[in-house]
């Protein structure tokens with residue numbers, strides 16, 4: 250269970266009001282796409298849900314409890330950039346969450362515990378299509394592979410809520426379609442609620458159960474400072490998508506996806522993979 | 525083709541690299557020959573054979589008075605001081621730099637203080653060090669530490685602060701505590717920078733070492749140079765200067781190779 254209730258939230262930076270009176274209830278296991286013009290405060294909104302930033306006014310509840318005031322393992326995140334650790338290999342990146350949770354002082358696992366964690370990490374790495382690249386460093390991966398790695402890294406924590414900030418913005422259409430299938434499958438298979446910021450309407454409507462638009466109702470230059478953005482549209486996809494369930498009307502649209510053939514930027518087929 | 529796009533081949537690169545050095549030696553040899561032709565007892569620009577003599581005397585024959593091989597005993601004395609000073613500075617910089625870079629409270633407490641300390645001219649403190657710590661090794665090592673540590677602390681603190689906020693937040697969502705994030709995320713990423721930082725501080729470290737040895741010492745490369753200055757022994761001073769330069773160049777190179785060997789990813793980042 251992971252219901253989010255956002256009630257009357259305002260965010261101001263100094264004199265500038267960025268978000269005003271945002272209220273939103275996100276059901277458990279929903280997949281919400283957040284869209285809106287650049288600079289309207291989508292990332293700010295996500296950062297507040299993450300606990301990286303505090304709301305100026307209003308409350309955010311997760312499962313009925315006030316949101317913790319700092320980021321924690323119950324909320325996973327994939328940023329647009331800098332989401333993976335450049336000093337760790339692919340396997341090391343995915344393993345890190347396990348190590349931090351299990352070993353308080355050394356933050357490293359040894360022996361049987363380590364082997365078990367590696368096994369789990371390898372499975373996840375394979376799941377996002379990176380098997381074969383376990384020993385590579387992020388600098389040796391393409392942008393798409395790095396984002397899939399960031400996803401695997403977040404998923405090993407089994408977060409209640411997954412927050413994605415334009416995670417696939419920089420990818421070419423082919424790779425993006427592959428990541429979409431992956432994303433859909435993961436959403437069906439896991440228990441998490443997903444909030445994803447995107448500029449791509451098509452992405453929003455292919456993945457989400459609900460599309461929420463932020464906009465500034467008043468956007469004249471002299472009003473920019475004093476009025477923030479708020480939710481102007483809230484569209485539920487119809488017929489409804491439900492996590493883990495096939496849609497009756499069009500099974501191939503929402504069904505757990507079966508992968509066919511190798512993916513375009515699989516390490517085995519990628520020239521940049523063996524640099 | 526534009527000049528900015530023309531590149532030397534490997535052979536040309538090697539030749540170009542050696543050229544300035546050869547020119548320098550040639551210029552010296554001509555200058556020295558001209559002066560010696562005028563006055564065979566000229567001490568200012570000794571001939572290359574003069575250098576060979578002096579090097580032989582200092583490196584391979586025991587000193588008449590002490591029985592030491594002077595070049596080696598001087599080198600050992602200097603390097604011990606240098607590396608002791610750099611070692612202490614490195615550990616200090618790592619600890620304080622990380623604390624300043626990561627913890628806002630301690631940053632508020634320490635960052636302005638370190639900035640002010642780094643502005644104190646170290647050589648102006650040398651008399652105080654001699655008075656307080658005596659003329660022994662401690663005051664020389666302390667001078668190196670005072671001279672290079674504050675800069676290193678500031679550099680590492682900046683580097684730790686420069687890590688993208690996203691990375692730290694990500695580590696928090698992976699369940700990391702402050703200590704764990706310091707250990708697994710920040711420390712490994714600033715260690716390569718620490719090595720680079722030591723390389724950049726080699727020059728200042730040698731400067732402070734030689735200054736301290738020149739003023740008060742009974743061994744060391746700087747001591748020897750300033751001792752023989754009284755007899756205008758250019759045949760000793762020049763080789764010592766070259767030797768010090770070589771030691772510094774070698775340390776610089778070895779440190780960089782160590783960085784690449786231990787942190788291969790830091791080299792990948794640079795290319796990427």
Ligand SMILES: Nc1ncnc2c1ncn2[C@@H]1O[C@H](COP(=O)(O)OP(=O)(O)OP(=O)(O)O)[C@@H](O)[C@H]1O
Pocket residue numbers: 262267285286287288289290291292293294
């Ligand atoms: N730390 C900050 N201090 C001051 N102003 C900020 C800060 N962070 C964001 N802002 C302001 O808040 C507004 C919203 O920024 P935000 O990054 O949330 O936009 P966004 O909707 O994510 O835009 P984009 O789609 O381009 O990523 C911007 O006008 C920005 O100037």
Ligand SMILES: [Mg+2]
Pocket residue numbers: 291292293414
């Ligand atoms: Mg944004």
